[in-house]
Amino acid sequence: MLDQEVIETVAADADLADLVWRVWHFTLERAHNGAGGFRLASGLPLTPVAGDWTGGAFFLCGETAAIRPVLYASSEGSAAVIGRGLAEALQIMIGLPSWHDCLGYSGGGDLAVMGATLAFLLRDEQASDPGLADHRERAARALSFDLAPPAVLLGRLHAMVSATRPDFELLCDGEPYESTLFGPWHPSRNSAWR
Numbered sequence: 543m544l545d546q547e548v549i550e551t552v553a554a555d556a557d558l559a560d561l562v563w564r565v566w567h568f569t570l571e572r573a574h575n576g577a578g579g580f581r582l583a584s585g586l587p588l589t590p591v592a593g594d595w596t597g598g599a600f601f602l603c604g605e606t607a608a609i610r611p612v613l614y615a616s617s618e619g620s621a622a623v624i625g626r627g628l629a630e631a632l633q634i635m636i637g638l639p640s641w642h643d644c645l646g647y648s649g650g651g652d653l654a655v656m657g658a659t660l661a662f663l664l665r666d667e668q669a670s671d672p673g674l675a676d677h678r679e680r681a682a683r684a685l686s687f688d689l690a691p692p693a694v695l696l697g698r699l700h701a702m703v704s705a706t707r708p709d710f711e712l713l714c715d716g717e718p719y720e721s722t723l724f725g726p727w728h729p730s731r732n733s734a735w736r
Contacts, residue, residue, distance in 0.1 A: 543628075543629040543685065543686060543687075544608045544609060544627075544629075545591075545602060545608065545609055545610060545627055545628040545629070546608075548627075548628040548629050548632060548685065549570060549591065549628065551684070551685055552570055552685075553570055555684060557684075558681065558684045558685070561677060561680060561681055561684075562632070562636075562681060565674065565677045565681070566635045566636060566681075567594040567595040567596070568592055568594060568600070568632070568635060569592060569593060569594070570591065570592050571593075572592060572593025572594065572599075573590045573591055573592055573593060573599075573600075574590070574593065575590070575593030575594070575597055575598060575599040575617075576588075576590025576591075576593065576599030576600070576601055576615065577590060579714050579715040580599070580601070580615065580712060580713070580714050581712075581713050582603060582613075582709070582710060582711065582712060582713070583708070583711040583712075583713050583718065584708065584709045584710070584711065586603055586604045586605070586709065586710075587603070587604060587605060587606075588601050588602075588603055588613070588712075589601060589602045589603075589610075591612075591628065596616065596617050597617030598614060598615060598616045598617050599614070599615045600612055600613070600614055600615075600631070601613045601614075601615065602628065603623070603709075603710055609626065609627035609628075609629075610627060610628075611623045611625070611626060611627070611702075611710060612624055612625040612626075612627065612628055612630075612631035613706075613710050613712060614631075614723065615712055615714075615719060616723065619714075619719055619720055620719055620720040620721075620722060620723050621706075621710075621712040621719040621720070621721065621723070622702070622703040622706040622710075622721065622722055622723040622724075623702045623703065623705065623706045623710050624641075624699060624702055624703065624723075625698075625702055626702070629685070629687070630698065630702075632685065632687070633682075633687050633689055633690070633695065634695050634698060634699050636678055636681050636682060636685075636687070636689065637678065637682075637689040637690065637692060637695045638660070638663075638692055638695050638696060638699065639660070639663040639664055639666070639667040639674070639692070640663050640667075641699060642723075643659060643663055644656050644659055644660055644663065644696060644699065645699070645703065645723040645724055645725060646723075646725035646727060647659040647725060647727045647728065647729050647731065647732065648700075648724045648725055648727075649726070649727070649728050650724055650725075650726050651700070651703070651704060651722065651724035653696070653697065653700045655728055655729070656696055656700060657693065657696065658728075658729050659729050660692055660693065660696050662729055662732070662735040664692065666734075703722060703723055703724060706721050706722065707721045
């Protein structure tokens with residue numbers, strides 16, 4: 543699915559827009575989160591497209607094209623590419639339980655550590671929000687996505703974040719954002735996962 547088709551599908555379906563906001567905290571209505579002061583060090587164009595509840599922003603990177611890399615910039619000063627296009631980025635967000643935590647508890651970007659984190663997150667999701675699987679299916683169906691298994695999506699996310707530099711290094715008011723979303727922690731840091 544092309545980036546513009548994803549945008550149009552979400553914008554035209556109020557139930558879908560509400561679902562991706564309530565469950566995955568993604569909304570086109572907060573594209574202003576990416577307004578002002580942001581640019582790529584490479585000089586490639588940067589277009590804000592959506593935001594999240596924390597003040598984070600999602601950008602399409604590069605010259606206008608059917609599919610452009612999606613860069614996520616957190617409100618805490620770190621940024622990375624999370625998908626080759628908006629469809630892939632949303633598939634990762636919808637298909638992974640807490641993609642933020644998969645990155646935060648990655649041991650600095652170790653895919654095996656991310657896999658261990660994913661196992662804990664899947665367990666937690668089943669225990670605390672059994673309805674999330676239905677929400678995931680509804681969103682995927684509305685967006686015509688065939689969601690890959692979580693381990694595959696995790697590998698895609700890891701590959702995209704790892705490939706962020708040098709082309710997609712984000713600057714805000716001339717100052718560099720940290721060019722990774724990989725956190726230093728291991729699952730053992732979370733006392734509920736011991």
